[in-house]
Amino acid sequence: MKILAIATVSALLASQTFAGSYETRCETTSVPYQETVKGGEPEKVIGGALIGGVIGKVVTDDNAGAAAGAIIGGAIGAGNSETTVTRYKDVETCRTVFIPERVTDAETLEQVVVNLNDGRSVSKEMIMDVQYTIGVAYDGIWGPISRRAANEYLANLEPDALPEAPLYSLVVNNVVVVSSPDANSIEEIRKGLLEAGVDSQIFVDLQ
Numbered sequence: 001m002k003i004l005a006i007a008t009v010s011a012l013l014a015s016q017t018f019a020g021s022y023e024t025r026c027e028t029t030s031v032p033y034q035e036t037v038k039g040g041e042p043e044k045v046i047g048g049a050l051i052g053g054v055i056g057k058v059v060t061d062d063n064a065g066a067a068a069g070a071i072i073g074g075a076i077g078a079g080n081s082e083t084t085v086t087r088y089k090d091v092e093t094c095r096t097v098f099i100p101e102r103v104t105d106a107e108t109l110e111q112v113v114v115n116l117n118d119g120r121s122v123s124k125e126m127i128m129d130v131q132y133t134i135g136v137a138y139d140g141i142w143g144p145i146s147r148r149a150a151n152e153y154l155a156n157l158e159p160d161a162l163p164e165a166p167l168y169s170l171v172v173n174n175v176v177v178v179s180s181p182d183a184n185s186i187e188e189i190r191k192g193l194l195e196a197g198v199d200s201q202i203f204v205d206l207q
Contacts, residue, residue, distance in 0.1 A: 018125035020100040020132075030088045038082050098125055098140075100132035102181075106157060109133060113150045116142045135166045135204075137184060169206040172198060176206065 103109040112130050116122055124140035131138035134153040136146050168186040169179040172193070177200065180186055186202055193200050 019129045020098055022096055023099050024094055024096050026092055026094040028090050028092045031091045032086050032088050034084050035087050036082050036084050100128040100138050102133045103129050110154055166204050169203045170200050172200045
């Protein structure tokens with residue numbers, strides 16, 4: 001699977017209150033399919049040529065007729081033989097995904113967390129922004145893990161200040177491969193390396 005293009009689509013409207021934005025991501029995959037083709041088996045072509053040669057010899061009683069019959073018989077044999085082969089075609093699929101951003105206003109963050117903990121309605125996009133800000137997986141579902149992380153985050157939040165988001169680093173053989181405040185993207189890279197047989201570790205705020 002190969003990502004060929006990532007097209008950014010602006011979807012921010014004046015009525016929206018979340019910080020992130022939507023992107024359309026496209027990827028192209030090779031999909032196998034079966035196709036029947038003619039003339040794929042040499043033994044049938046040869047058999048047809050031999051039969052055609054015999055017929056040509058009998059009908060014309062000369063070598064020229066045998067040669068002509070062999071050509072015709074071979075063509076018939078090739079035309080009648082069929083085989084199934086596997087071919088591949090590229091298929092592009094696109095999906096629209098939400099890319100969250102940090103909530104930079106401490107009062108807004110605290111109020112949204114209070115609303116979520118009290119069970120009030122909050123947009124999925126805003127929940128993902130808050131989850132991204134407090135450093136948990138942004139799935140848009142406010143559960144026990146998000147609630148606990150938010151309470152710990154706010155407890156350590158200095159008045160009128162919003163600390164930097166935690167930095168996640170992917171380490172392979174004691175070498176930092178990539179660092180990002182986006183925990184989900186680092187986890188995706190880790191899984192990709194694992195599928196390729198490469199072990200790696202994720203560290204938070206690695207010094």
